Each structure stands twice: as structure tokens, then as C-alpha cells.
Amino acid sequence: MSSDAPPPLHERVLGLFEPTLLLVMAISHYIQVCIEAIKRGEILAPITQTAKLRDEAFARFWIAFTTSRPGPPPPTNEPTQIQPSSLIPPLLKTASGIVLDIGPGTGSQMPLLKSPAIRAIYGAEPCTGLHKALHSKAVAEGLGTKYHILPCSVAPSELLPALDATDTGVTDSHKANGDGIFDTIICVRVLCSVPELDRTMRELYALLRPGGKVLVMEHVVNPWRTAKGSMAARIAQGVYQILGWSFFIGDCCLDRDVEGALRGAADGDGGWESVAIERWMGWSALPHISGVLIKKSK
Template sequence: MALLMNCLAFFFKVLTIPLHLLKAVGLYGNVYRRVFPYLLFKISLGYNKKMHDKKKDLFSNLSEFKKSGEALSILEIGCGTGANFKYYPSGCKVICTDPNPYFHKYLSKSLADNDHLSFERFEVASGEDLGIIESESMDTVVCTLVLCSVNDIPRTLQEAHRVLRPGGAFYFMEHVVADPSTWTYFFQHVLQPMWYYFGDGCEVTRTTWKDLESAGFSQLNLRHIDAPLTFMIQPHILGYAVK
């Protein structure tokens, strides 16, 4: 079975050679990064509908991490179209980062629909380099469906850990690789070469929970679930880690 999986994965890698070439000369990224925000806006509507209860439960204790007498501060890494905004508590202060500047249009729409938030600013930055955010300045950091596409998960988690104040929390909800005994695992590896390009660098074969376990947080609350989504991204982890 492993041999068949590797052969099929190689076949799909060959099919993506034209995309590799387009990426190498800069044509793929320049075009797709303009189109992807619209696609993600549409996808996020369906994702939120199916994952509403899970997100509501995940973010239900955000306010527990605010300092006494102060508004809760939230940094969202890879904010995309602002699909998480409606789950944040009233009055919280939000800073958003994303490496794609073309999300700004949809981010503005989400902010208009969620005036219970106090929006501070949007910064164009990757998860691996959050130097624009002061160390130990945030109560919480949120990262959902982002660790599947960053170039360096450990570095991104280091940055999240750095900007959190002592006692602050890192919230996550990510799809991960399936159990090796399942057909989902088989097809995740077979179709990954194509998925990478149509998912803006997304990888469905990552064991992200291992990176979280070794990220140096003092407490990790993590659950594995089968999300009510397409089989490729059905395996999920969610929870929060305390600095």
C-alpha cells in the first residue's frame, strides 16, 4: 500500500511541474495571492457554518486571560478574511497580521460586521517574523487554519510564545494528517502535490500537535476531532496553550 501511495504521489508531482515553473518565475504567486482572498472568503462562510459550535466552545474562555481592569488584547496570526471575529468577546483589542495584503478588503467587511471589537491595526507579516509586535505584550494569540501553510511551524510558535505575556494563551484550530491506517491518510499523501497549489501552500500531511507539544508552553489543552468537513481536512486539532 505504501508503494502504491508513493507512486501515485509521484504521478501528481509530475502533473504539477507546470505550476512549479510558474511559481519559480513568480507568475503563480503574484496572480493567485490576488485571487485567494476571494476564494477563502467563500470557503470561510461554509467552514464557520459547519464548525460554529466548535469555534464557539474554543473561544468561550478567552476573557479569562485578560488583565484585571483592562481590555483583552488579541493578536490573530494569519487573520485572512476575519472569520474568527464574531467569536471574540466585546470590547477586546485586536491586532491582525497576514502575509497577503490583498485580504484587507474582506477584513474591512468583517470588521464592519463586528463592531463589538476594538480594532487596532492590520500588519502585513508572516507568522515566522512578528518583530512588529512587542515581546510579552499580548494576552492571547489566535491561529486557525494557518499552521498548515507556514514555512516553519516551530518558528511561528516561538514568535507566538514571545509576544504573549506570562500567563497568556495561544489558541489554535488546525487540520492535520490522519491516522496512517486510514484511507484519508493515503489520499492526503497522494493528492498533497496538487492540494499545495490550490490551497495557497496548504499541507494536509502535517503532525502539528507534535510541534505544539515541544513549543515550550507550560500547559497544553489539545483535542483531536473529526470535523464535519471534506475527508482531506477532516482530522483536526483544537485547543489552547498557556505560556
């Protein structure tokens, strides 16, 4: 049995330092990559090739992080604190049709995308250092022909040409009639790093077919102004940002209003048909939301 009731005070205090471990891990990978570049004779690389080194360091960090995470705890009748990862399986089992998988990383959630209701999956992953692991995962899960890796962000100016390059014809109707492309858009721990999120979500909404859905499980800015939020956790988020969280962890932003951007994406169309979002771990520096937003059918 899982619960989202706040844990004891000492656990909440320790939870404020949870991002510290991730930040230290990411910094260590970045330093190692810089050292390797200097040893190769690229002495100025940390200054002149910062973007390249950040990409390589983040790829290493993310591979190490996703392969070191423990599995779910054994079943118990005692109430346990909800874990964000436990929210993902019931969410992704509803994916269907043509799927856009935003920022799939190493493909850790790919085993959850094997439903016969899914016709094709397009994984938009701008960090090319993760592509090898992502491709290997697709092959291992039997999705080698169904999963298409796109070396781009989800900004339509990059996404649409990358979709065209797959030669699958997935954009034909969109180019001819302005129709939507995707039946499902998956956002799992990725919208924190998407540039110009408000505009990007509005543009992605336009690529969603009528009746299509967005499946979301994201960490968000702490709702410290609400009863379930925490001012201490909100301050901690700001401190981590100052310490370089976004720089070392793939442009991730701890204090981003992801939920606001998701809800506002449909404002120009009269709003979503339905929004079912739940909030979790409001006491922590890594609070989450999860749920489904469905576009109006025509």
C-alpha cells in the first residue's frame, strides 16, 4: 500500500538533500570528461567546446543513473511512501496509436511500450550520446522496427524535419491537410529541460490528433503556497539552481511550472477535453505531477 502522506520530519529534512547526490554525480562526470579532453591535448576544450563536453558528460551521468536505480520495493501491507517511478507503469499502459516519446534517454521505460495498440514510436532525444544505448534497448525489447530515434528536440522546427527523414510517411497528412500527427505524447521527467516550454507545448498540442492524449509524469516547482507544499523545499530548489543544477544536469530546471505550461497549451483551442493530474510529494525538493490530458475530439 502506498501513501502520499508526508513522512516524519527527519525524513522530510533528509529529502531536501536528495538532489545533492544527483548534482555531485553529474559534476563528477563533467569534470572527468573535461580532464579526458585536456589529456587528449584539447586544452581549451572546456571553454571552446563546452556544449559538446556537457552533452557527453550528461550522457554518461544519465546512463549511470538509470542503470543504478534500485527496483521497486517488495510488496507489503504496511503503508509506504509513494515513489514517482511507481506512477509510470499504469500511465504508459494507456499509450496507443502513433506515439511521440519525448526525451527517452536510455529507453528505461521502453518495456512499458510494447502494447499492440501502439503502431509506431518516435523517440525525440537531442542528446546523441544516449542513442547507442537507446537503440540497443529498442532491439532488446523487440521494438527495433517500431521505435524510431530522432536526433532532435521537440521544437517543431527540428521535430518535423527529423520525422520526414524517417521516410515513414508519418507527416504526410499533416503537410497536406494540417492534420495532427500523434495519438499519444509521452512526457516522463523531461519537460524540465525543454526550451521555451510554454511555446513548445502549444506547438506540440497542434501536432496532437483530436482525441489524442498527453501522458505526463514530471517533477515540478514546489507548490509552496498551497497546504501540501513546503517553503523550505522551494528554497532548496532555488539553491540547487544557483549551484549549477541546470548546467550539469542537461538543462533541467527544478523550479519550472510544468503543470501551468501543460494546462495552458490548449487555451487557444478552448481548453482540453479533460485534465486528470495528481500531485505528489509536495513536501520535497522533487515534487511530482502525474496524469493524462486529452484533446477535444472533433
